[in-house]
Amino acid sequence: MNSTPAVTLYPLGGLGEIGLNCMALVSGESMIVVDCGLMFPDDSLFGIDVVIPRFDFILANKDKLKGIILTHGHEDHIGALPWLMRSCDATLYGSSFTLALAAKKLEEHNLKEFTHFEAVEGGQTITLGDFKVTFFPVCHSIVRGFGLGIETPAGRIVHTGDFKIDRTPLDGHATDLPAIKAFSEKGVMLLLSDSTNAEREGFALAEREIKSALAGIFKEAAGRIVVTLFSSHIQRMQEIYDLAHASGRKVAVSGKSLFSNIEIARELGHLRVPAGAEASLDDLPSLPDNQVVLLVTGSQGEPLSALSRLAYGEHRQIKVQKGDTVILSSRFIPGNVRAITRLINRLYKLGAEVLYESVQAIHASGHAHAEELRLMLRTVSPKFFIPVHGEYRHLVKHARIGVSCGVAPERALVIEDGQPVTFSDGLIRLEDPIPVEHIYVDGKGVGDVGVTVLKERQLLAGEGLVIVVMVVDEKTGELTFGPNILSKGFVFEQHYSHVLEDAKCIVLDIYENVPPGQSDLLKERIRSALRRFFRKVLERDPVVVPLVITL
Amino acid sequence: MNSTPAVTLYPLGGLGEIGLNCMALVSGESMIVVDCGLMFPDDSLFGIDVVIPRFDFILANKDKLKGIILTHGHEDHIGALPWLMRSCDATLYGSSFTLALAAKKLEEHNLKEFTHFEAVEGGQTITLGDFKVTFFPVCHSIVRGFGLGIETPAGRIVHTGDFKIDRTPLDGHATDLPAIKAFSEKGVMLLLSDSTNAEREGFALAEREIKSALAGIFKEAAGRIVVTLFSSHIQRMQEIYDLAHASGRKVAVSGKSLFSNIEIARELGHLRVPAGAEASLDDLPSLPDNQVVLLVTGSQGEPLSALSRLAYGEHRQIKVQKGDTVILSSRFIPGNVRAITRLINRLYKLGAEVLYESVQAIHASGHAHAEELRLMLRTVSPKFFIPVHGEYRHLVKHARIGVSCGVAPERALVIEDGQPVTFSDGLIRLEDPIPVEHIYVDGKGVGDVGVTVLKERQLLAGEGLVIVVMVVDEKTGELTFGPNILSKGFVFEQHYSHVLEDAKCIVLDIYENVPPGQSDLLKERIRSALRRFFRKVLERDPVVVPLVITL
Incomplete structure (x- = not known):
């Protein structure tokens, strides 16, 4: 069979x-x-x-x-x-x-x-x-x-x-x-x-409902309209172009990923820009506010995006002002909520009205x-x-x-x-x-960054790092350099010179009590003593790197 | 006047x-x-x-x-x-x-x-x-x-x-x-x-509605019930104790902050635990599943909380099993969403049913x-x-x-x-x-950790750190030690020994081209050359710390 x-x-x-x-x-x-x-x-x-x-x-x-x-x-x-x-x-x-x-x-x-x-x-x-x-x-x-x-x-x-x-x-x-x-x-x-x-x-919201909500906003807005959305959402962009055209506005675009996707979509005929509905960023200042739509990247609050530059007053061509309406036609991805809401708050301070999914149905x-x-x-x-x-x-x-x-x-x-x-x-x-x-x-x-490296980065991120350097004479066991202590991401050193001085004394003390030639033991003792010390005086636990050079 | x-x-x-x-x-x-x-x-x-x-x-x-x-x-x-x-x-x-x-x-x-x-x-x-x-x-x-x-x-x-x-x-x-x-x-x-x-x-949901939703869940649940909530939400705890009592269940508590708040609330008469509605964690294994409620910390997915230990099979007294119902009677704070949903997924894998705000009205x-x-x-x-x-x-x-x-x-x-x-x-x-x-x-x-230290921590977190150590003879300008290169949170060194060897050669080359005695210049050149090198071969930009000791 x-x-x-x-x-x-x-x-x-x-x-x-x-x-x-x-x-x-x-x-x-x-x-x-x-x-x-x-x-x-x-x-x-x-x-x-x-x-x-x-x-x-x-x-x-x-x-x-x-x-x-x-x-x-x-x-x-x-x-x-x-x-x-x-x-x-x-x-x-x-x-x-x-x-x-x-x-x-x-x-x-x-x-x-x-x-x-x-x-x-x-x-x-x-x-x-x-x-x-x-x-x-x-x-x-x-x-x-x-x-x-x-x-x-x-x-x-x-x-x-x-x-x-x-x-x-x-x-x-x-x-x-x-x-x-x-x-x-x-x-x-x-x-x-x-x-x-x-x-x-x-059912998920229909795109028609989104378009209708956007149409309402376009109708109400007396000043400029700024829209951010996912850069691949060509359909939503089409709605923006159509609504802009219908309300006598021109659309300018700011942000690399939007430019590139719009270019591809237009070439393939998936995005039809109505005649006369386009403007360049440089044209905007000469247009009346109620004829402007600005399509921008940054719906997730990305630090260098166009929206972020607008919110921080760092956009070269445009300053957000009272009367502007900013539309976030996108979802807040959970990890980005704080970054996005930070932008929203800043836009409000600049006088703009800001609309987003949680207050209005403008994303599906x-x-x-x-x-x-x-x-x-x-x-x-x-x-x-x-x-x-x-x-x-x-x-x-x-x-x-x-x-x-x-x-x-x-x-x-x-x-x-x-x-x-x-x-x-x-x-x-x-x-x-x-x-x-x-x-x-x-x-x-x-695939080379695995658990070990990530764990190290996590420790460095949380508490910073302290490096102890000393040079020991191989023959005499004498200290010929150091101990010097330097740190990264640990404390503001000027304020903590006394703590770092105390740490040096601890290192010296250990050095004097470890027999010459046992540099592994010396390093281990330095590491654990300094960690104990910093935990006690600062309640911090930096990565301690002892460098003992024997010459 | x-x-x-x-x-x-x-x-x-x-x-x-x-x-x-x-x-x-x-x-x-x-x-x-x-x-x-x-x-x-x-x-x-x-x-x-x-x-x-x-x-x-x-x-x-x-x-x-x-x-x-x-x-x-x-x-x-x-x-x-x-x-x-x-x-x-x-x-x-x-x-x-x-x-x-x-x-x-x-x-x-x-x-x-x-x-x-x-x-x-x-x-x-x-x-x-x-x-x-x-x-x-x-x-x-x-x-x-x-x-x-x-x-x-x-x-x-x-x-x-x-x-x-x-x-x-x-x-x-x-x-x-x-x-x-x-x-x-x-x-x-x-x-x-x-x-x-x-x-x-x-209007915000009324607590009465939450209690009624919880009552429905208590009625349906055939096995054990695990509840997590904000540890200060005494009113909600009262509801849990009352519902447990009414359905012939006993409540055990796991998690320090819950213990402490429950103790305070009981002492002041704000939480009334019905007679016979309590159990210790150690009693639980001997109770039938349908007589158990476990009140636990961890509603925000905190790594060492009781709920987290349950989800990872690391709780000393309790193993989550098929038939258990886990209730997250709490809000997902945006920054914690990934940690919380990770726990939810793990609890599902253990066979539990998990209920949370976005699927059922169990938090107000x-x-x-x-x-x-x-x-x-x-x-x-x-x-x-x-x-x-x-x-x-x-x-x-x-x-x-x-x-x-x-x-x-x-x-x-x-x-x-x-x-x-x-x-x-x-x-x-x-x-x-x-x-x-x-x-x-x-x-x-x-207040001592400011912008500078945070910036350093951010750089260390993202790319790790590379330390270059060398000792130069003050009189002759000869290299008496190094260059040695070590790293933290940068790469898994075993896999990248060739890159670190190449980096050493770059440092040697710089050393040979900087006039003796100019150790600041030497350090600056090392730093910028290594950053360029790592960016080119690895597209990474670690913090580079050159230590040049002159003896």
Whole structure:
């Protein structure tokens, strides 16, 4: 008796965290990869630039790799490409907009010219080895995102990508449920669906509601309007341009990432700037206030962004003034709340009115809420269901939603990164876990900053460092230099010269009591005595580095 | 013509930030201080323990100081007392519960025995020099908080303290609006009112609703129940004890701050533990799961808290298991969101069900929402209004609410810390600003860690540090030791020995090209060359400390 061929799913990131989205699908000699995202570090990861998935599994099987599919252009889906593509030359598939963003990123790492790009359209089907992949347009907070219908030798898979189901979508921004339904009618073995908002009931706000709220603000505003938003949210930018045009305003742009994304979107026809709705920053001072819209970067309070420069009065062309309305059409990412509210307070002090999500509905999540997730589950009606794109709690809640929509409880699987699942004969099998990891990128170093170095940075951050230098004569055991004490990030030395003098006496005392030649013992004693001393007199515990040079 | 005596208000903290609440009122030779709070540092304040107000103004006038009034026992109202009371011996006034918390804090700093405490009751009036202060019970997220009615030679002032107006209060936890109304009927010159929730419309959730939600959870839970909450929220604890008792459960407590506050509250009769509703941690294993409630610290994800130990399987007596329900009856403070959600995810992995504010209404803010603020404004009907207790944006919004309630726009003043206001003859005058500051406390150091040290800590945190040591013979200019390179928090040295070797060569090269005797030049060249080198090969920019010893 022949069994059907097996397909194995390898989640490498995104199942257990928001970010790092990356998975591989393997069937015999064919492998495809879906997404290749990064994650931004939290504050405990001192000095880390970005976090990326561990790619060992993909690289070990790269002879099988038929293509990398990018569902959409957000950093958590394409941001880790530079670190994968330096060791891998597969073709990237996605919408032309997604690929343009990926190309820009690869260009910054000098990898663009070595990469093959294949743009696909919504509704198109491509064959990659054993896999046939159909691209379904989905509505999300970036244009031209796709969900995937994947025909495999072991059955059909639907991967939603990041999506929401906007019931009243603006032109060209609907999730193509009919196409997903048509694909699913032949029977879907597995649904992989976005869990980000599984804890939020009902429907996400529709973009139409946001546009209408923005329209109200544009109507009321007597002075200049400043808008900040996520730099990849082309749809929202279109609304701003349209509203500006309708109210006789011109839009100027400030901030590098906005410029670059607007350029790409215009080139590809995803952003249509109405004739006469543009201004340069230098034009602004000569325009009446009620004809000005300024689109700026900085929705997360980033220190060098245009919004930050405006709030601190350091923007070259523009000064915020009484009568200005500043709109933060974006979410406050939790780690950035203090930075963002600091800007808001400063803008108020400059006399501006400031509007943001918590006081007015001017931002909508791009991820489906529970009711939309149910709609997707009922549309696909899968045999198996694996929630993806979420922290563990989101995956658990989404699995429960799956069960409430008719998935058998034993077929709604909460699995995490590194847990492969094989589908064969309509059954599943959990394979032995493969190594996955959050790889830390610091400058050019990939994965070299680990627990030890981070721990050291944490200690240095909290208490600073004290260096003790002394030179001892090898023959006589006499002190020929020092002890000198210097510090970094410890105390303001001018105010604490007496403490540092006392510390020197302690070091001298130890030196006199340690037999010559035992410099390791000497160093250890110095370290522990100074730590004790600083704890006692200052209640601080700096890193102590004793340097004893024997000459 | 005699003018009425002047009273001047000196805001020292809390007008422009949430935290640091502290103000002085001066009339002739009398000064009173209202509250003396701290603020917890954000992540950018590396190593700082707490932030306190600058007390110079109080200390410079301490001969006039008639008393310090504490509205309630939260850290942002009493937490800075140890730093004020070490230089000041005024009497503290407040409810017995508030004073007990203050006393505990002062005891930790060996200041309790030098401090005078005078407990007051709701409704009581005391005279402090030129001021007559009446204490109004208010509803807040801590028991026995007071608003203040202050009769001054220049007119009546109402200071709300932190409050909400619970329309259906649980026994003994109402804001005494009738008393405030009675006080106000004779005419109030100035209202100072809590602005924390000025941006939130409607009414704050009532504690009765929280209790009812908790009752539903207690009814459903088949296994053990674990509850975490703010350790000072005695009212909420009472609800937990009552619900436990009613459902045949016993409450055990884990976590130092809970123990201590429960002890104080029981002693003063603010927490009544029903007979038979207690258990010790060691009893728990022998109790059936459905008879257990565990009250734990850790609602903000603090690393060593009881909840954290539970989530990481490191709690000595208890292991979280399938069937347990964990309730976070608390707010997620923005800077702690990642730490808290990390615990939630871990608890889910252990099989527990976890409930928290964003998925269920199990926490209520203790601060009035806009509708309640309007009620207060209409009850007091003040001539002047100064919003307090908020960031600048909250003060602005609250001032607008004041105007909407009939305060004349020019009499609703948004002022910040350090801006004194004098009231006299029914008029006001803004005085010259006095110096105010966020004073950083690091261990025993108060105010000594400033911008320079913090900047150094930030650099060390981000990139670590590299030390270069060498000894040069004074006479010959020969190198007698080194260059040796060591690092902290920079790279994992084993993996980068080649980079460090290259760095040594660079240092040697510089040494050979700098004329002997110019060790400052040598150091500067080493520093800049190594920074350039590390930026180029690693894209990192550590702090470089060159130590050149001439012997």
